[in-house]
Amino acid sequence: MDLEFTAEEEDFRQEVRTWIEENLPKDYDPDEYFSTPDVDKKVEIALAWQKRLYEGGWTGLNWPKEYGGRGATVIEQHIFNEELGRARAPMAAINFIGVAMVGPTLIHWGTEEQKKRYLPKILSSEEIWCQGFSEPGAGSDLAALSTQAVEEGDHYVINGQKTWTSMAHYSHFMYLLARTNKDVKKHKGLSAFAVDMKSPGITVRPLVQLTGDSDFNEVFFEDVRVPKEQMIGPRDQGWDVAITTLMYERAGMGAGMEFEHALNQLVSLAKKTTRGGISASRDPWVRQQIAQFIIEWNAVKLTDLRALSKQISGEPPGWEGSICKLGSSYMNLRMTAFAMELLGPYGQLTRDCPLSVDQGAWLKQALMARAFTIGGGTSEIQRSILATRALGLPRK
Amino acid sequence: MHFDFTEEQRLFRDASRKFLDAECPVTFVRRMMEEEKPFDAAFWKKLTELGWTGMLIPETYGGVEGTLTDMIVVAEEIGRAVMPGPFYATAVTGAEILSLAGNAGQKDHYLSRVAEGDHLMTLAVLESEAGLQSSRISAFAERGRGGFTLNGEKRFVPDAHTSDTIIVAARTCHGTIRDRGISLFLVDRAAEGMRIEQMPSVDMSRRICRVVMDNVIVDEDRLLGEIDGGWPIIDRAMELTHVPMCCELVGLAEKALEMVVEYLKVRVQFDRPIGTFQALQHRCADLMVGMELGKSLAYYACYASEKDLPDAPVALAMAQAYCSEMARHTMSEGIQLFGGIGFTWEHDLHLYQRRAISLSLNMGSTEEHRERVAEAFMGG
Numbered sequence: 004m005d006l007e008f009t010a011e012e013e014d015f016r017q018e019v020r021t022w023i024e025e026n027l028p029k030d031y032d033p034d035e036y037f038s039t040p041d042v043d044k045k046v047e048i049a050l051a052w053q054k055r056l057y058e059g060g061w062t063g064l065n066w067p068k069e070y071g072g073r074g075a076t077v078i079e080q081h082i083f084n085e086e087l088g089r090a091r092a093p094m095a096a097i098n099f100i101g102v103a104m105v106g107p108t109l110i111h112w113g114t115e116e117q118k119k120r121y122l123p124k125i126l127s128s129e130e131i132w133c134q135g136f137s138e139p140g141a142g143s144d145l146a147a148l149s150t151q152a153v154e155e156g157d158h159y160v161i162n163g164q165k166t167w168t169s170m171a172h173y174s175h176f177m178y179l180l181a182r183t184n185k186d187v188k189k190h191k192g193l194s195a196f197a198v199d200m201k202s203p204g205i206t207v208r209p210l211v212q213l214t215g216d217s218d219f220n221e222v223f224f225e226d227v228r229v230p231k232e233q234m235i236g237p238r239d240q241g242w243d244v245a246i247t248t249l250m251y252e253r254a255g256m257g258a259g260m261e262f263e264h265a266l267n268q269l270v271s272l273a274k275k276t277t278r279g280g281i282s283a284s285r286d287p288w289v290r291q292q293i294a295q296f297i298i299e300w301n302a303v304k305l306t307d308l309r310a311l312s313k314q315i316s317g318e319p320p321g322w323e324g325s326i327c328k329l330g331s332s333y334m335n336l337r338m339t340a341f342a343m344e345l346l347g348p349y350g351q352l353t354r355d356c357p358l359s360v361d362q363g364a365w366l367k368q369a370l371m372a373r374a375f376t377i378g379g380g381t382s383e384i385q386r387s388i389l390a391t392r393a394l395g396l397p398r399k
Numbered sequence: 400m401h402f403d404f405t406e407e408q409r410l411f412r413d414a415s416r417k418f419l420d421a422e423c424p425v426t427f428v429r430r431m432m433e434e435e436k437p438f439d440a441a442f443w444k445k446l447t448e449l450g451w452t453g454m455l456i457p458e459t460y461g462g463v464e465g466t467l468t469d470m471i472v473v474a475e476e477i478g479r480a481v482m483p484g485p486f487y488a489t490a491v492t493g494a495e496i497l498s499l500a501g502n503a504g505q506k507d508h509y510l511s512r513v514a515e516g517d518h519l520m521t522l523a524v525l526e527s528e529a530g531l532q533s534s535r536i537s538a539f540a541e542r543g544r545g546g547f548t549l550n551g552e553k554r555f556v557p558d559a560h561t562s563d564t565i566i567v568a569a570r571t572c573h574g575t576i577r578d579r580g581i582s583l584f585l586v587d588r589a590a591e592g593m594r595i596e597q598m599p600s601v602d603m604s605r606r607i608c609r610v611v612m613d614n615v616i617v618d619e620d621r622l623l624g625e626i627d628g629g630w631p632i633i634d635r636a637m638e639l640t641h642v643p644m645c646c647e648l649v650g651l652a653e654k655a656l657e658m659v660v661e662y663l664k665v666r667v668q669f670d671r672p673i674g675t676f677q678a679l680q681h682r683c684a685d686l687m688v689g690m691e692l693g694k695s696l697a698y699y700a701c702y703a704s705e706k707d708l709p710d711a712p713v714a715l716a717m718a719q720a721y722c723s724e725m726a727r728h729t730m731s732e733g734i735q736l737f738g739g740i741g742f743t744w745e746h747d748l749h750l751y752q753r754r755a756i757s758l759s760l761n762m763g764s765t766e767e768h769r770e771r772v773a774e775a776f777m778g779g
């Protein structure tokens with residue numbers, strides 16, 4: 004076992020760290036960024052940051068050089084993500100789908116023309132992408148989706164509806180999954196498309212989330228014409244294309260550094276909160292709870308490192324992605340609920356109340372916690388994946 | 400960066416598993432449980448030939464001079480096979496204490512015998528208030544002419560009844576500065592005034608004992624390490640012992656989960672294998688998550704301890720707290736998933752449950768491990 008990075012890798016870390024320090028805008032306030040309900044503002048900050056990363060040559064780090072990436076190793080990518088998280092830089096959320104999901108999918112499945120057309124503008128954040136998978140009738144059972152793409156001359160004509168589409172209202176393109184064949188088993192009749200969001204017939208309707216913010220949308224398609232050359236991968240093989248994408252999505256979740264930051268904040272909160280006249284950080288029950296969260300978080304981080312090791316030595320990926328997602332989302336759920344408990348009546352105050360603690364961030368995170376157990380494949384679906392594929396329990 | 404066993408260690412793991420499959424089937428475990436003393440000299444000899452007893456002993460004394468990681472490779476397999484009888488007390492605790500504190504003569508005498516498989520040892524620390532703190536020790540060693548006179552009572556001493564030498568932690572000085580005043584003595588089990596009784600307990604395949612010392616006289620040359628300076632040695636030796644114990648907990652859980660999954664595939668109720676019921680599938684998935692998370696913590700505790708990193712004690716506390724609860728929970732859930740058969744003496748799962756209970760409690764309470772984590776992250 005060897006958990007040390009090589010001297011070159013440490014140099015790389017230093018390079019990244021210095022670059023971030025020098026380039027993160029001086030007036031950037033991470034607490035504000037992560038808690039503001041003003042989505043426009045957030046997107047603006049994130050886009051500006053993406054642009055800087057691009058100019059510094061840091062986007063698509065792990066993409067092959069020929070497509071504008073740096074061909075970085077998985078370790079470098081890991082170090083880079085860690086440093087971004089450490090600095091609490093604006094999340095790549097606005098361009099995450101493009102850089103982390105669509106890009107690798109196009110590199111894997113796209114035609115040369117598609118790669119030339121889309122990849123550079125994903126890297127530069129000139130074109131933002133959203134992911135049009137879920138529908139009102141197809142969530143966990145994604146293959147049951149019914150949005151149709153019918154061939155008509157040199158176009159496909161799209162009709163149907165997508166939902167929960169994050170950032171669709173800021174996007175230039177949608178990576179769409181639609182049905183091209185109704186006469187075969189449901190997984191066999193899907194195709195993937197790159198759809199211009201300005202196409203006539205598309206209506207985007209923002210949905211208000213339970214937090215009160217609007218991050219996701221409903222997207223309606225009425226006779227939307229998509230040129231044939233915008234199909235990604237072969238016709239009716241959209242399921243395989245989507246699986247490639249979801250693998251990248253899962254790899255990018257779970258070990259998010261924001262959880263670690265929240266844990267540090269929780270320790271500070273315990274120190275400044277009093278219970279029965281003494282600091283809550285001295286209360287044995289509080290100490291036990293917080294220690295447990297810290298232990299579980301470390302277990303997730305270390306499990307992520309085990310996955311990284313497998314990747315480095317070229318072994319097939321294990322089930323660490325699902326394990327980390329289940330472990331971290333469950334920890335976060337209890338941790339944020341515990342913070343509410345620690346705050347007592349103050350826990351209910353929103354950031355608009357001058358007496359709220361930490362600008363109401365704990366309330367927001369407690370409300371947000373369910374996003375992580377639903378989005379990106381629900382916890383139940385993750386458990387079913389582990390049970391049937393990792394443990395080999397029979398489906399029928 | 401390689402957070403996993405090396406290729407060589409994997410081969411070693413496969414060989415160890417094969418060995419235990421052949422030499423330590425569950426029938427052997429059950430036979431040992433029935434014995435007055437669960438110690439099989441022939442089996443111990445085989446462990447010695449494999450280099451397990453001399454794993455942490457320097458080559459100069461006939462050992463293998465392996466690493467702690469090599470040791471946890473074995474510990475995981477020991478868990479999977481619920482291997483009975485003494486092991487860590489001699490091969491880890493005893494070997495480490497002598498390596499750390501022994502003088503040349505002591506090392507030569509004891510370590511080479513342990514590596515040869517001719518000598519068993521254990522460490523006697525805990526007393527009536529069974530906490531692993533120097534302040535809980537009241538057994539006393541009075542200095543006299545040419546030696547010491549020991550009085551006091553030790554509890555929860557692993558394998559004392561089969562050990563040739565019992566390393567006793569006794570107070571040699573009252574009051575004074577934190578963690579000073581404890582000394583270590585190499586005491587023959589059969590020395591006059593030593594009384595050893597087994598403490599009947601949950602895991603009959605591994606025994607713990609009560610050791611009563613009534614005016615036991617030991618020679619000056621049996622003092623191990625510096626007078627009054629024994630506690631840091633104990634601390635480090637226990638850290639190194641608890642790491643493989645955490646890994647054994649992981650091995651127990653891994654094997655128990657495999658047993659459950661196999662059963663769920665073949666047991667039919669309502670005309671279908673019960674493994675098709677999602678309520679059960681999801682419980683198995685949760686057990687897998689716990690086992691893998693625990694494994695990560697245990698491996699890191701090993702790494703930190705082997706490298707003697709500053710965070711080694713906290714890393715261990717995390718592994719102890721998590722793996723203890725995880726393993727006990729896995730056994731409890733496993734029994735539920737087996738149904739009635741799981742509740743029988745005949746079924747093997749309770750052997751794993753018993754081991755999980757005794758291993759985890761012998762390391763202390765999870766509450767105390769979590770408190771150490773809290774102290775590291777939030778101060779006292």
Ligand SMILES: Cc1cc2nc3c(=O)[nH]c(=O)nc-3n(C[C@H](O)[C@H](O)[C@H](O)COP(=O)(O)OP(=O)(O)OC[C@H]3O[C@@H](n4cnc5c(N)ncnc54)[C@H](O)[C@@H]3O)c2cc1C
Nearest residue numbers: 134135136137142143167168169374377378379380381383
């Ligand atoms: C914050 C957020 C952002 C999102 N962003 C996007 C996006 O950008 N693009 C996109 O395409 N989608 C997005 N989603 C949608 C997300 O992928 C789906 O919500 C998710 O896959 C679940 O689908 P569903 O909502 O239809 O719930 P359902 O599938 O209807 O599930 C309802 C409940 O039933 C359970 N369930 C369903 N099937 C099973 C089963 N077989 N066994 C056991 N339990 C089951 C689920 O676990 C859940 O608890 C987002 C979701 C959230 C919360």
